[in-house]
Amino acid sequence: MPEWKTVSIRQELVKEVEELIKKGRYRSVSEFVAEAIRLRLEELMRLEGISAEKRGAILAAPEQVLYTSKHTWAQITPEGNIRVGVSDYAQRHLKGIARVLTEPVGKEIKQMEPFGMIETWMFVFDLYAPISGKIVSVNDKLEENPQLINEDPYGEGWIIEIKPKNSVVLEEELSKLMSPREYHKMISKIEGRMRE
Amino acid sequence: MAIQLQKTLRKFPPCRAACPAHVNVQAYVALIQKGLFKEAVEVIRRDMPFPAICGRVCFSPCEDACARVNVDQAVAIRGLKRIVADIEREMGKVTAKPVPKKYGEKVAVIGAGPAGLTAAYELAKLGYPVTVFERMPEPGGMMRYCIPEFRLEKFVVANEIAYIQETGVEIKTGVEFGRDITIQSLKEDGYKAIFIAIGTQLGSKLNIPGEDLEGVINAVDFLRAVNSGKPIKVGKRVAVVGGGNTAIDAARTAKKLGAREVIVLYRRSREEMPAHPYEVELAERDGIIFYFLVAPTRIIGENGKVKAIECVRMRLGEPDSTGRRRPIPISFSEHQYEVEMVIPAIGQIAETNLLPREILIERNGDLQVNYDPVTLATNIPGVFVGGDLATGPASIIEAVAAGKRAAESIHLYLRGMDMLRDRESQITEVTWVKNWNLLEKKDRRYYPPVEKPHMSFEEAIEYLEQLKGRARFEAFRCLECGPCAECLANLDLCEGDKAVVNEGKCVGCNVCAVVCPFGAIKKNSRRVAQVDEDLCKGCGICASRCPERAIEMKKLTDDEILKVVVKSLME
Numbered sequence: 001m002p003e004w005k006t007v008s009i010r011q012e013l014v015k016e017v018e019e020l021i022k023k024g025r026y027r028s029v030s031e032f033v034a035e036a037i038r039l040r041l042e043e044l045m046r047l048e049g050i051s052a053e054k055r056g057a058i059l060a061a062p063e064q065v066l067y068t069s070k071h072t073w074a075q076i077t078p079e080g081n082i083r084v085g086v087s088d089y090a091q092r093h094l095k096g097i098a099r100v101l102t103e104p105v106g107k108e109i110k111q112m113e114p115f116g117m118i119e120t121w122m123f124v125f126d127l128y129a130p131i132s133g134k135i136v137s138v139n140d141k142l143e144e145n146p147q148l149i150n151e152d153p154y155g156e157g158w159i160i161e162i163k164p165k166n167s168v169v170l171e172e173e174l175s176k177l178m179s180p181r182e183y184h185k186m187i188s189k190i191e192g193r194m195r196e
Numbered sequence: 197m198a199i200q201l202q203k204t205l206r207k208f209p210p211c212r213a214a215c216p217a218h219v220n221v222q223a224y225v226a227l228i229q230k231g232l233f234k235e236a237v238e239v240i241r242r243d244m245p246f247p248a249i250c251g252r253v254c255f256s257p258c259e260d261a262c263a264r265v266n267v268d269q270a271v272a273i274r275g276l277k278r279i280v281a282d283i284e285r286e287m288g289k290v291t292a293k294p295v296p297k298k299y300g301e302k303v304a305v306i307g308a309g310p311a312g313l314t315a316a317y318e319l320a321k322l323g324y325p326v327t328v329f330e331r332m333p334e335p336g337g338m339m340r341y342c343i344p345e346f347r348l349e350k351f352v353v354a355n356e357i358a359y360i361q362e363t364g365v366e367i368k369t370g371v372e373f374g375r376d377i378t379i380q381s382l383k384e385d386g387y388k389a390i391f392i393a394i395g396t397q398l399g400s401k402l403n404i405p406g407e408d409l410e411g412v413i414n415a416v417d418f419l420r421a422v423n424s425g426k427p428i429k430v431g432k433r434v435a436v437v438g439g440g441n442t443a444i445d446a447a448r449t450a451k452k453l454g455a456r457e458v459i460v461l462y463r464r465s466r467e468e469m470p471a472h473p474y475e476v477e478l479a480e481r482d483g484i485i486f487y488f489l490v491a492p493t494r495i496i497g498e499n500g501k502v503k504a505i506e507c508v509r510m511r512l513g514e515p516d517s518t519g520r521r522r523p524i525p526i527s528f529s530e531h532q533y534e535v536e537m538v539i540p541a542i543g544q545i546a547e548t549n550l551l552p553r554e555i556l557i558e559r560n561g562d563l564q565v566n567y568d569p570v571t572l573a574t575n576i577p578g579v580f581v582g583g584d585l586a587t588g589p590a591s592i593i594e595a596v597a598a599g600k601r602a603a604e605s606i607h608l609y610l611r612g613m614d615m616l617r618d619r620e621s622q623i624t625e626v627t628w629v630k631n632w633n634l635l636e637k638k639d640r641r642y643y644p645p646v647e648k649p650h651m652s653f654e655e656a657i658e659y660l661e662q663l664k665g666r667a668r669f670e671a672f673r674c675l676e677c678g679p680c681a682e683c684l685a686n687l688d689l690c691e692g693d694k695a696v697v698n699e700g701k702c703v704g705c706n707v708c709a710v711v712c713p714f715g716a717i718k719k720n721s722r723r724v725a726q727v728d729e730d731l732c733k734g735c736g737i738c739a740s741r742c743p744e745r746a747i748e749m750k751k752l753t754d755d756e757i758l759k760v761v762v763k764s765l766m767e
Contacts, residue, residue, distance in 0.1 A: 093653040095286065096285045096286035096289075098285075098351045098355075117650070119648065120286055120648075121248075121282040121283075121285040121286045122286045122645075123649050123650070123651055123659065124648045124649065124651075125650070125651070125652075125656075126650055147289060190654065193654075194657070
């Protein structure tokens with residue numbers, strides 16, 4: 001275990017962080033710090049040449065990201081919506097992303113049914129919804145630059161945000177999803193099969 | 197690069213000679229045979245910056261010229277080009293290396309269509325700082341705004357243009373020639389050469405009554421509006437007038453936008469249609485109805501809206517100057533088609549009012565651009581024109597050829613060299629072609645997949661391997677008419693067969709030495725042919741030409757080499 005260290009933060013920075021918390025970008029100071037550490041770690045690991053898959057595995061906190069067997073992930077945002085993207089494993093197989101097509105904002109979608117697709121130069125990959133609900137926002141940046149999915153599958157490369165119907169259904173549906181540990185186990189199984 | 201190519205001119209294989217841009221077809225097909233897909237795309241990019249675009253929409257004159265038609269069917273060159281370009285992109289993001297600026301003279305290109313972009317690409321590769329000015333919000337010209345999405349996806353155009361930008365070309369959009377910039381202002385800004393390739397943006401008018409009714413929209417404007425994402429309401433019944441590729445595109449687009457019935461009215465017969473037969477076939481499959489030998493005489497309106505189009509029947513007379521039979525109206529054959537929308541697609545004209553008066557000339561009552569067809573130069577020194585603007589509406593590959601020609605001229609002009617030097621002769625000579633009677637006939641056709649399959653990653657990997665295998669299989673049908681593929685890939689691909697002379701049979705006629713394109717064969721002191729192992733590329737021309745059949749193409753094994761060495765030592 002690494003040692004705990006006390007870090008002093010400049011007063012202006014504290015104000016800035018407070019402002020961000022008020023705006024709802026972060027839920028608490030600790031979340032901000034966690035994010036900062038995550039970004040720094042990610043940068044260090046990238047410099048070290050650690051593969052994106054391992055980075056994702058190390059960084060994605062088990063409580064935060066849940067997976068479907070169709071390689072999409074779900075994460076709860078501060079607003080209580082579910083953010084959806086594709087996993088790092090999927091990203092590695094989608095090197096030639098041409099465009100991302102999704103259902104429009106406001107459309108009701110059901111768990112484990114396609115809500116859109118990623119079109120590469122040679123084939124089409126369907127995106128499956130991790131939970132049911134209504135699409136409340138679509139990542140516009142992907143229209144201009146679909147390669148964001150390759151660069152940052154768990155961050156900037158998110159695809160849609162879903163507003164769940166109610167917490168009971170959400171709870172039930174979330175329980176059907178895979179934890180990162182289960183998901184990585186599934187991937188290693190697939191990869192082993194593919195190597196054979 | 198264009199200039200080097202002209203110097204090291206050899207006879208081309210028919211496919212390369214037929215291509216207006218002289219893309220090195222045989223080389224990339226040969227590389228596909230070896231499974232070197234990335235290298236194949238590199239070879240295409242040497243001659244042209246749009247492998248994926250041309251792989252989709254080129255009218256492929258190379259396939260029409262392919263010598264394989266004498267055996268069974270032409271090699272599917274366009275399909276192969278498409279598949280290698282797609283596979284390259286599928287394997288990861290493609291980025292170009294920026295070319296360092298070798299020269300200081302700034303070059304301006306007006307119009308970011310295929311001609312302008314190719315010229316900019318070629319000049320950037322030579323080391324010039326190039327700026328492309330474009331009026332529309334996005335570059336690509338007709339490729340972006342007039343070819344419908346189902347034939348050429350927008351992301352394909354965007355990616356290919358991004359590649360050109362990465363080589364060091366600057367593209368400024370939203371700048372209109374004639375309003376924001378003029379030749380004068382560009383010269384004042386320090387641009388030493390200007391290439392005008394603004395294309396033909398205006399649709400020709402039908403010149404019949406009722407053309408200003410609501411519901412009459414020109415094909416170019418219609419396609420441009422659809423491709424810009426503007427909402428366009430198509431009527432239930434739509435009539436498209438014309439028989440070119442634009443007419444077919446407009447008809448298919450209207451059908452896909454929800455028109456119940458789309459009719460295409462053409463004044464000649466099917467044989468005379470300028471549209472590609474393959475496109476016509478696809479349109480018919482979409483449910484578009486063709487009426488031949490009809491010409492519109494007036495558009496009938498009701499409350500300012502189109503209600504019907506009145507046509508007259510035609511018959512074909514004597515061939516005119518274009519070689520097509522002239523349509524002659526049959527009197528009292530007027531009839532009407534009830535339509536809600538009329539899309540004239542009978543040709544496009546250039547916006548000559550944007551151009552300076554000095555470079556225009558009046559021909560047959562029309563203002564046309566006055567330019568030198570070899571150098572593309574105009575009366576104003578340093579100003580060049582090309583593409584559709586100069587030739588009238590043509591194809592992408594012809595625009596690419598014009599762009600390359602202009603780039604070469606601009607380079608020669610800026611370096612103070614003679615622009616006309618060695619450039620009059622067109623490359624039309626083709627090389628020797630193998631004896632196709634001996635070849636195995638295979639009647640089949642290769643099409644790359646057009647529909648993308650929905651699949652999982654595991655399936656996708658398998659699918660890609662299958663596609664690669666099929667592409668290689670198709671590439672092996674190439675007869676290799678040219679002596680050497682000139683892939684210049686710096687790969688030891690041709691280290692296989694070498695010409696081996698059977699000295700007992702050789703009579704010293706010297707035919708082999710004359711035909712060898714590499715100068716690898718000489719008569720030695722014993723008056724028999726001797727092959728220089730290093731120079732021989734294994735093309736096999738000598739073997740096919742030898743009247744005594746004294747030359748064989750074979751791979752020398754180690755034992756054979758040893759025998760030769762021992763034999764020479766014994767002597």
